[in-house]
Amino acid sequence: MEIPKLVYDLISLQRASNGDSLREEILPNGSIEIGHLEFMRVNTGVLLRANILLTYKIECSRCLKEANTSFPLVFDEVFYLAGEEENSDLDDLRVDGKFTFDQSYLIDITEAVRQYGEVTAPMQPLCEENCQGLCPLCGAFIGVEDCGCTLMYTDPRWSALSALKQE
Ligand SMILES: [Zn+2]
Ligand SMILES: [Zn+2]
Secondary structure, eight states, X not given: OOOOOOEEEOGGGTTOOTTOEEEEEEOSBTTEEEEEEEEEEETTEEEEEEEEEEEXXXXXXXXXXXXXXXXXXXXXXXXXXXXXXXXXXXXXXXHTTOEEEOTTOEEEOHHHHHHHHHHHSOSSOOSSTXXXXXXXXXXXXXXTBOOSTHHHHTOHHHHHXXXXXXX
8 A cells, every 4th residue: 555645734724713624635645545634723733534545565465466446534623732731741642643733833644644545455355256266276367267177076086075975
C-alpha cells in the first residue's frame, strides 16, 4: 500500500467554534483512488472523518495472480492539539498512539490513513470475487484454462478409492 503524504492547513479552524468543520478532497494519488475528508473542531483538537477508497496491488490468495483491489476506508479519529490546557496529559496520549498537531494547525494524517488502511485491508484478497484458484494437480488457472485434469476425478480407479472410503 502506498499512502502519499497527506498534510492539511487547518488554520481557519483555529478560532472556530466546536462543531465547525472544513472539507477536503483527496485526489487520486498512490493507493488512494478518491477520498473525502471532514475536519471538525472539537474541545481537544480536531476530529477527522475520513471516507477514502483505496486501490492497490495484491497477490490473489487463491491463485497467486497479481491484481488490483479496492476497498473503502471509513474512520473517525481525533487529532489532539498540543499545548492546550485540556491536553496537559498529552504525553500519556502519545504513549497510547494518539495523533497530535501543533499551533501551526498543519495536520499530517498520513500515518493515520496508513494504519487504518492496514487494519482494514482484506486479509485474504482475491483477484476477483469468484476466483476458483489453481488446479491442485497442474497449477493451471481453473475456469480460465482447460487443463484436463478434471478427467482424473472421474477415473474409475479414483471412484473405486472413494467407494472404499465410504465403507
Ligand atoms: Zn485469483
Ligand atoms: Zn490441471
